[in-house]
Amino acid sequence: MAGKRTIIDWFKEADQGGYAVPAFNYSDIWDMLAIVDAAVEMRSPVMLACNPLVAKAIGVEVCGGLGKTVMEQYDHPIYHHLDHSPTPELCYGAIRHGYPSVMIDASKYELSENIRITGEVVQVAHAMGVAVEAEIGRIQGKGIEGDFEGGDFLVQVDEAVKLVEQTKVDSLAVGIGTAHGFYKGKPEINFERLSEVNEAVDIPLVLHGGTGIPKEDIQKAISRGINKVNVGTIVHVTYMQNLRKSLDGAGEAPYTLDVVKPVREQIKQVVKGWIEVCMSAGKA
Numbered sequence: 001m002a003g004k005r006t007i008i009d010w011f012k013e014a015d016q017g018g019y020a021v022p023a024f025n026y027s028d029i030w031d032m033l034a035i036v037d038a039a040v041e042m043r044s045p046v047m048l049a050c051n052p053l054v055a056k057a058i059g060v061e062v063c064g065g066l067g068k069t070v071m072e073q074y075d076h077p078i079y080h081h082l083d084h085s086p087t088p089e090l091c092y093g094a095i096r097h098g099y100p101s102v103m104i105d106a107s108k109y110e111l112s113e114n115i116r117i118t119g120e121v122v123q124v125a126h127a128m129g130v131a132v133e134a135e136i137g138r139i140q141g142k143g144i145e146g147d148f149e150g151g152d153f154l155v156q157v158d159e160a161v162k163l164v165e166q167t168k169v170d171s172l173a174v175g176i177g178t179a180h181g182f183y184k185g186k187p188e189i190n191f192e193r194l195s196e197v198n199e200a201v202d203i204p205l206v207l208h209g210g211t212g213i214p215k216e217d218i219q220k221a222i223s224r225g226i227n228k229v230n231v232g233t234i235v236h237v238t239y240m241q242n243l244r245k246s247l248d249g250a251g252e253a254p255y256t257l258d259v260v261k262p263v264r265e266q267i268k269q270v271v272k273g274w275i276e277v278c279m280s281a282g283k284a
Contacts, residue, residue, distance in 0.1 A: 007079045007101050008131050008170050010045045011204035011227040019279035020207075020222045023047035023081060024271055025232030027054055029066060030260050031239050034267035036070055036078060042272055044280040045077035047101070049230060050094075052085055060090065064097025071100075077284050081133075083230070091121050095130050103133040103173070111136075111159050119167040126168070133206060134167065136160050137175020157196045164201045171204040171228065172197075176221075178209035187213050191224055198225025206230065215277050222279065231274050235267060242266040 014021050026032040026048055039046035050063050067080030081101040082094040091102040106117040118134045125132045137155030155174040174197055177189040204227035211233040242263045250259050275281050
């Protein structure tokens with residue numbers, strides 16, 4: 001693991017260094033290891049993000065065991081993270097099973113309820129030395145990580161301040177026009193609102209829905225306070241598309257490892273590209 005440095009230490013260093021820590025959603029052991037391979041080769045800090053569907057399908061205990069083993073095996077800043085948990089209970093399960101970072105997403109509720117739920121998770125997590133990410137505003141679009149189609153997505157600065165002050169949360173995902181899944185057109189990111197939130201709160205800010213956002217917009221967001229960039233859709237789409245190609249060329253009785261090997265390499269190359277976008281290469 002990364003010695004005694006926490007993921008929040010890395011966010012603060014990223015803020016000072018003008019880059020962001022990339023967080024990649026995995027679906028199983030093969031893309032998890034591809035992400036790790038890319039991060040180690042590029043010498044980048046990285047977060048392995050486990051969305052609720054994966055946590056429930058594989059089991060938070062198994063995912064936690066895999067994450068803990070990977071973090072301990074590599075002398076590298078790798079952090080296992082529960083992404084977009086809709087309930088405190090799932091966060092508590094992740095905390096029990098060794099996740100050093102969890103996200104409680106109560107953004108669908110009114111501010112007072114978001115504050116109440118987030119505050120409860122923070123209290124439990126901090127007692128165990130675990131970092132907590134919250135969300136305010138809404139991340140648009142439909143995807144594994146979330147589903148929101150409404151127009152009222154933009155984070156309000158005063159609400160962000162209240163949530164941070166009243167919960168003592170460690171990092172904050174902000175609704176600024178990004179979306180889960182693939183974009184239908186060019187993403188319209190409200191950089192001015194991002195700057196306003198960054199000036200108003202003194203914690204790391206998180207950009208969700210990285211897939212499909214142009215490189216220059218990602219890096220502009222980083223320059224305005226984003227310290228963590230989440231990337232999910234392109235990872236699992238790369239996995240599935242290349243798995244299909246590998247299976248098509250593998251004959252009638254393929255062996256799992258033979259099929260997965262080229263797929264893992266393709267995922268690794270995609271992850272490397274995003275590490276470059278986040279400007280985190282060589283920082284670990």
